Amino acid sequence: MAYNFTAQWIKGIGNNAPDALSRNPVLDPQWDDSLCEYDCQHHPEPTIPEIRILQCDKHDSNRLHNLREEATKDPEYQQLHHTITRGFPDHRNQLPEACRRYWNIREHLTIDDGFIVYGCRLLIPASMRQKVLANLHKSHQGAVRTKERARLSLYWPGIDNDIDNVVLSCKKCQDRLPSNCKEPILSKPKPSRPFQEIAVDFGSYGGQQSLIMVDCLTDWPDIIPIHSVVRWWATFNDFASQWGFEHKASSPHYPQSNGKIEATVKSMKKIIASSWGNRSVKLNVMCRALLQYRNTPITQRWTVSCTEAWQRSTLETEQLAEHTLAQAELYYNSHVQELQDIQLGSTVALQNPRTKLWDIYGTVVNVSPHRRYSVKTQSGRVLVRNRRFLRHRTPASLCTSGRNNPHPDTPPCPEEITRYPIDNQDLQALPPLSQDPQTPTQHPQTSPQELRRSERTCKPPQRLIEDPQWP
Structure with missing residues (x-):
């Protein structure tokens, strides 16, 4: 016997549970109880x-x-x-x-x-x-x-x-993993003088392109009609170097990183729509609308408009602005989580901005401040994304165990599979294992496929020019 048991007698007062169960009276036997006793007698x-x-x-x-x-x-x-x-x-x-x-x-x-x-x-x-x-x-x-x-x-x-x-x-x-949670807000320092820092973005209405900008201190907006965004952008870097100012771009598909200009574009598009007539913008009407917008007090913000400066003292306005900004940051950071930094050269997956799937894979080639990453995809393109749209991926590494898979229709052991996402059908088509435990499986090298550029001339639909609608 593997075990030796010794029986010991215990008083009923010290053995409550078994003693209570042995003395607990039951109700009268039911029909099911009698049937069980009958089965036990015959079997x-x-x-x-x-x-x-x-x-x-x-x-x-x-x-x-x-x-x-x-x-x-x-x-x-x-x-x-x-x-x-x-x-x-x-x-x-x-x-x-x-x-x-x-x-x-x-x-x-x-x-x-x-x-x-x-x-x-x-x-x-x-x-x-x-x-x-x-x-x-x-x-x-x-x-x-x-x-x-x-x-x-x-x-x-x-x-x-x-x-x-x-x-x-x-x-x-x-x-099909869920989207990353939002991270704690990053607040930039307030400008010390007007037009020390401006935010710029493009806007389009009725086929007409416009350059919209706003001062980050006074919220002073302006609208500049342009003919071509591509032509304007090609000469912007030379313009910045000639005038000696620094240009900082926001991450694509992450509008909240440049929220001030995004909100301004929304307001300016309303002004452009109300000033639209005869397939173009009426400049006189648009300028009058801009004048009224600039003179309107902006409440519950740390920025100060010209009209509000006459009504309040500078100290009172700044105290109210700091309190409002602190309350906004506290509310935003109530449900956030700091994401782990990604190192240079790491393999990551990018979230598709349309389908929300993590089906774009690449390698981090540059890490910039403010959670901005440059990722080189498998096709050779370099995409810039915020940390919120990146997920860690482990590079493909097939570990061999020195034995064949005894079940060809089933996946290998977890120690033998690659942790890099592969295109399989319920884990039924994994690559075969090598016989040599020291030699990993060799995969053929494939050159990245070159993207083909269309040479067609893109023109806006006629319906947007004849009858423009608010986007």
Whole structure:
């Protein structure tokens, strides 16, 4: 016997639960109780395996049969079965090498109908873990939900890490991850004098392009009609170098990084729309509208308009502006999370601004201040994005184990799969493994595909010129 038990008598006052259950009176027997007694008389001493087989359907019994066959072929499983039957030794070093990782859970391991169980969870042999992982991941619920499902009935050492690796290697799961949360706000210092810092953006209405700018201190706006954005932008760098001012660009698809000009563009487009007539802007009407806009007091902001400066003292206005700005930052930072910085050369995934999928992959080639990153994609293009639209990706690295996959229709073990998102069908088409454990699988080098540029002349639709509508 592996265990020696000694029975000890305890008074009823010191053994409350069993004593209460043995003396607890029950109601009169029901019809179901009499039926159970009748079955017990005709079928005495039913065993636990017989009851289990009666409750299992044919599909579950086939699974248990396959599990039993694979368990008999697994030497580690049989060695652990023998150790549990005879009893664990006093020291971990006395265990065989394959059974030492079960030392911490030895008190929860037992044998039930020939199977090794950890609590209420079946221990899965190594040869079946690949197929079990693929079945667990078919719902694509993510790592947390898949772990919760596995903890109901399945176990093997390192199952949580294996599930994490499978989820990280599934392109379908990685492409459909939720968007990153917003980060704490970055407030820039207030300008000390008017027109020390201005914000500029383009606006279009009715096929007419306009350059809209606003002073960051006084909120003084202006509208300059232009003929071509491309032609104007081509000469802007020379213009900036000649006049000796610094130009800072905001991150694409992240308008809140330049929120002042975005709000100004919205207001200026309303003025342009109200001044539109006969396929063009009436300058006299637009100038009068701009005059009224500039003279309108701007409340609940730290900026000071000309009219407001006459009505309030400078100290009172600044105190009100600082309080308003502090309240806005406090409200914005109430639900934020600081994202980890990405190092130069890291492999990342970019969020598609239209589909919101993380299906664009590239390498970080430049890290700029204010969470601005330059990423070189697989096609060779360099995209600039804010940290909010980037996610870490591990470079492709296929780890070999020196053995072939015994199940070609199932994915390899989590230690053998790549953590880089690959295009697979439920993890069924992973690349084959190399026979040499020291030599990784070689992948053919493919040159990036060159993008083809269209030579057509783009013209705005006629309906936007004849009957312009507010965008």
